Amino acid sequence: MSKVKSVRVGLVGCGIIAQWQHLPALSHIGEAEIAAICDRDRSLLASVGKKFKIAKCYDDLGELLSKEKLDVLDICTPPQTHAALSIKAAESGCHILVEKPAGLTLEEFGRMAEACARNKVKLCQVHNMMYEPVMLRAISQVKSGDIGTVMGVEIRVLSRRTAELSKDPKHWTRGLPAGVFSEGLPHPIYLAQAFLGAVEPVAVHVRDISRHRNVASDEIWVVLEGEGGTGVITYSGNSPKDKMIMNVHGTSKSLRIDLWNSVKTEYAIGGTSLYGRAMENLKQSFSILTCSAGTALDVVTGRFHSGHFNIIRGFIQSVRNGTEMPVTIEQAREVIRVLEIITRLVQVKPGP
Ligand SMILES: NC(=O)c1ccc[n+]([C@@H]2O[C@H](COP(=O)([O-])OP(=O)(O)OC[C@H]3O[C@@H](n4cnc5c(N)ncnc54)[C@H](O)[C@@H]3O)[C@@H](O)[C@H]2O)c1
Numbered sequence: 001m002s003k004v005k006s007v008r009v010g011l012v013g014c015g016i017i018a019q020w021q022h023l024p025a026l027s028h029i030g031e032a033e034i035a036a037i038c039d040r041d042r043s044l045l046a047s048v049g050k051k052f053k054i055a056k057c058y059d060d061l062g063e064l065l066s067k068e069k070l071d072v073l074d075i076c077t078p079p080q081t082h083a084a085l086s087i088k089a090a091e092s093g094c095h096i097l098v099e100k101p102a103g104l105t106l107e108e109f110g111r112m113a114e115a116c117a118r119n120k121v122k123l124c125q126v127h128n129m130m131y132e133p134v135m136l137r138a139i140s141q142v143k144s145g146d147i148g149t150v151m152g153v154e155i156r157v158l159s160r161r162t163a164e165l166s167k168d169p170k171h172w173t174r175g176l177p178a179g180v181f182s183e184g185l186p187h188p189i190y191l192a193q194a195f196l197g198a199v200e201p202v203a204v205h206v207r208d209i210s211r212h213r214n215v216a217s218d219e220i221w222v223v224l225e226g227e228g229g230t231g232v233i234t235y236s237g238n239s240p241k242d243k244m245i246m247n248v249h250g251t252s253k254s255l256r257i258d259l260w261n262s263v264k265t266e267y268a269i270g271g272t273s274l275y276g277r278a279m280e281n282l283k284q285s286f287s288i289l290t291c292s293a294g295t296a297l298d299v300v301t302g303r304f305h306s307g308h309f310n311i312i313r314g315f316i317q318s319v320r321n322g323t324e325m326p327v328t329i330e331q332a333r334e335v336i337r338v339l340e341i342i343t344r345l346v347q348v349k350p351g352p
Contacts, residue, residue, distance in 0.1 A: 005320075006030075006031055006032055006033040007031055007032050007033065007071045007072055007316050007319055007320050008033055008035040008068070008069065008070050008071045008072070009026055009032050009033065009034055009035060009070065009071065009072045009073075009074055009316070010034075010035055010036045010037070010038065010064055010065075010068060010070040010072070010073050010074070010094070011023065011026070011034065011036075011037045011038070011073075011074040011075075011076060012037070012038040012039070012061050012064075012073060012074070012075055012076065012077055012085060013038075013039060013075060013076035013077030013078075013081075013099075014037055014038075014039040014041075014044055014045055014048040014076070015039075015044070015076065015077075017076050017099060018037075018048070018074075018076040019048060019051070021128070021306065021308035021309075022074055022076055022308065022312065023037075023048070023052045024309075025306070025308055025309040025312045025313070026074070026312065027052060028309070029309075029312065029313045029316055031313075031316050031317065031320055032072075032312075032313075032316045034052065034054050035056060035068050035069075035070055036054065036056035036057065036058060036064050036067075036068045036070075037049060037052075037054050037056070037057055037058070038057070038058045038059065038060070038061050038064045039059065040059050040060070041059075042059050045057045045058075045059060056068060061085055061088060061089070062088065065088065065089060065092040065094070066092075070089075070092075070094045071094065071095060071319055072094060072095045072096070072097060072315070072316070072319055073085075073086075073089040073094040073095075073096050073097070074097045074098075074312070075089075075096060075097065075098040075099060076099050077099075078172035079099075079100075079101050079102075079103075079104055079172075079176060079182065079183070080104065080172060080175060080176070082098050082099075082101075082102055082103060082104075082112070083103055083104070083108045083109075083111060083112050086098055086102070086112045086115070086116070086123065087111065087112060087115040090112075090115040090116045090118075090119045090121050090123070091115065091119060093119060093121060094121060095121045095122040095123075095124075095315075095319045096112075096116060096121065096122065096123045096124070097124050097126065097312065097315050098112075098123070098124070098125055098126065099125075099126050100125055100126050100127070100186040100187070100335070101125070101182060101183075101186050101335070101336055101339060102123070102125040102332055102336065103336055104176065104177055104182070105177070105336070105340055106333065106336055106337055106340055109332070109333060109336045110333075113329050113333070116329075122315075122318065122319060122325055123329060123332070124315050124318075124325045124326060124327050124332070125186075125327050125331075125332035125335065126308070126311055126312075126327075127186075127187075127190045127311065127326070127327045127331070127332075127335075128187075128306070128307035128308045128310075128311050129187045129190070129191055129244065129259055129307055130190060130191070130194060130307065130311070130326075130327075131307040131308075131310035131311040131314070131326065132259050132262065132306065132307035132310075133262060133295075133298070133304065133305070133307075133310075134257055134258070134259060134262045134263065134264050134291070135191075135246075135257060135259060135307070136310075137264060138246075138248065138255055138257045138264055139194065141255070141264075142195065142248060142250070142255070146250075146252075146253075147248065147250025147251075147252055147253045147254065147255060147266075148250040148251030148252035148253070149228075149250060149251045150195050150196065150228050150229055150248060150249070150250050151228075151229045151230075151249045151250065151251060152196075152229035152230045152231060152232075152249045153191070153192055153195050153196060153229070153231045153232075153246060153247060153248050153249070154231070154232045154233075154234075154246070154247045155188040155191055155192060155231070155232070155233045155234070155244070155245070155246045155247075156233075156234045156243070156244070156245050156246075157184060157187065157188055157233070157234070157235045157236070157243070157244050158236050158239035158241055158242060158243040158244070159184055159235070159236065159237050159238075159239055159242055160238075160239060160240065160241065160242055161173075161180060161183070161184065161237055162180045162218045162237030162238045165180065177340075177343045178339070178342065178343040178346050180218065180237045181206075181220050181235065181237070181342070181343075181346065182339060182343065184235050184237060185220070185222070185233065185235060185339055185342060186335050186339060187244065188222075188233040188235065188244075188246075189224075189233070189335050189338050189339060190327075190331065190335050191246055192224055192226065192231035192233065193226075193331070193334060193335070193338075195228065195229075195231075195248055196224070196226025196227060196228040196229050196230075196231050197226055197227035197228045198226065198227050198334065199224040199225065199226040199227075199231055199338060200224065200225050200226075200338075200341070201222055201223070201224055201338060201341045201342050201345060202223050202224070202225045203221075203222070203223040203345075204220065204221070204222050204223075204342055204345040204346055205220070205221045206219065206220045206221075206346055207219040207220075218236065218237040218238040219234075219235065219236045219237065219238070220233075220234070220235045220342075220346065221233070221234050222235075222342055224338075229249075242260060243258075243260045244258075244259040244260055245257065245258050245259070245260075246259065249268075253266050253267070253268050253269045254266070254267050254268045255267075261292075262291065262292075262295045263287070263288055263291040263292060263295075264287065264291060265283075265284045265287040265288060265291075266283065266284070266287065267280060267284065268280075269283065270283070310326075311326045311327070314326035
């Protein structure tokens with residue numbers, strides 16, 4: 001029996017997202033083999049190598065690339081380093097999966113894409129929320145025409161991250177063009193684009209509600225005008241809880257997608273009578289119960305896969321089979337273009 005060749009993956013940046021999502025996903029994807037990892041923090045590198053049973057550990061990406069024959073480099077370092085590391089890996093002939101935002105500016109992303117095209121390797125930005133099971137179900141429901149024509153979306157992101165990171169004034173998010181917003185906004189931008197098509201930011205409002213005085217702004221509202229309707233993004237980087245909720249409004253009904261709890265409900269379906277409203281409540285309660293039971297069953301039986309797992313597996317398969325990537329270069333470029341406009345509108349002042 002012929003043995004299926006696995007895709008040899010190297011990972012650089014062994015911090016939070018690598019340990020929380022990328023390394024667990026790669027360890028469970030049959031077609032992938034973690035060939036080596038890299039982090040410039042040697043003690044972290046050693047502990048992550050031990051935790052995930054990876055023998056080849058390097059504190060310098062150049063050395064890793066010269067010693068290991070990789071098919072893919074998975075980049076999980078801070079965004080400020082993505083361009084240099086991606087270009088170096090592309091020159092070594094590696095396909096690249098890179099965490100969002102892939103580049104800090106359109107110009108930087110253009111250089112990354114050009115290096116990948118010249119070396120005939122793929123470049124894929126991680127849009128994990130698009131691949132959450134509940135989002136995949138919502139997208140297919142909307143595509144089927146079940147909610148009518150999409151008229152608009154609202155996306156609310158609550159994150160504890162700023163509050164936590166602001167304890168460290170040297171944290172890398174502080175050096176991003178729009179601070180923590182550069183880190184948090186890519187998700188709601190690509191989600192809005194998925195339902196509205198091309199979008200343009202037309203208004204931005206920022207507010208500082210931080211209890212930590214070294215953060216200049218920690219809440220943002222963004223209004224997007226899209227081909228398929230209007231989008232409103234609210235991002236709070238200083239919430240006591242983590243949550244991401246999206247409302248998609250169609251001409252016949254609306255969807256509420258709770259990405260955190262993996263629950264999708266329908267509303268504006270019950271009419272105006274008291275009976276209709278009561279029925280809508282019952283239907284929503286039933287949806288919450290069935291979604292929760294379905295997710296729980298999938299988790300227990302090992303069938304539940306996070307958005308990260310799904311997109312990483314999709315990229316590995318696209319490398320192995322020479323098929324289309326889960327996120328195209330154009331889709332990634334559009335996220336960075338919109339982020340760049342928002343950054344100009346925000347004019348975030350650095351914290352004192
Ligand atoms: N998709 C998501 O849901 C999600 C969630 C969190 C973070 N992220 C993204 O993942 C990336 C990393 O975020 P994080 O929170 O894991 O960061 P982190 O600070 O926890 O980890 C980054 C690691 O990279 C290492 N590093 C930095 N420069 C390096 C270099 N030149 N060579 C080798 N190692 C280097 C650091 O030592 C650190 O260990 C960011 O782009 C962030 O936006 C995505």
